[in-house]
Each structure stands twice: as C-alpha cells, then as structure tokens.
Amino acid sequence: MTHKEAEQKANELTKMFKSKYSDIVAHVDLIEGTDEIIISFFWNRISVERWNDAQTFKCKDMDYQKVLEKEIIPFFK
Numbered sequence: 001m002t003h004k005e006a007e008q009k010a011n012e013l014t015k016m017f018k019s020k021y022s023d024i025v026a027h028v029d030l031i032e033g034t035d036e037i038i039i040s041f042f043w044n045r046i047s048v049e050r051w052n053d054a055q056t057f058k059c060k061d062m063d064y065q066k067v068l069e070k071e072i073i074p075f076f077k
Helices: 003-018 045-049 061-076
Strands: 025-030 036-042 055-060
Touching: 003 025, 003 036, 003 061, 036 061, 055 061
Parallel strands: none
Antiparallel strands: 025 036, 036 055
C-alpha cells in the first residue's frame, strides 16, 4: 500500500462511520519495511489528545478487507 492509498482508505473509513459518529476521524499508518498497517480511529477530542482512548487495528496490507468486514465494522455497530 502506498501513502496515497493509505490516505484514501482513511478518508473512506471516516466517511463510512461519519453518520453514526459525527466527529470520527480515521488514520492509516504504514509500518515502514513491512506489509503491515495500523488503522486508528479517533471519535472525540479526548482520543485525539490521548492516544490510549483511540481504537486501533493492526493487520497485513493484504488482510485489510477481511479485517474491515470481521473486526472494524462489527466494532462500530
């Protein structure tokens, strides 16, 4: 995944959950030198200020869709 693709995924994730959580922001970090990514969600001012309150998911780039369907979407339902 390129940095541009990661930014696009973050925007898609933000839009996906915006109707339920109006202040949610998603961020996708690439772990340099690996094929792993970290997907982070911040949905209130506290989680932005203190990373401990953010929800994160770590996966391999190729497992993104599976993690989205089996972990991320169910977490926010």
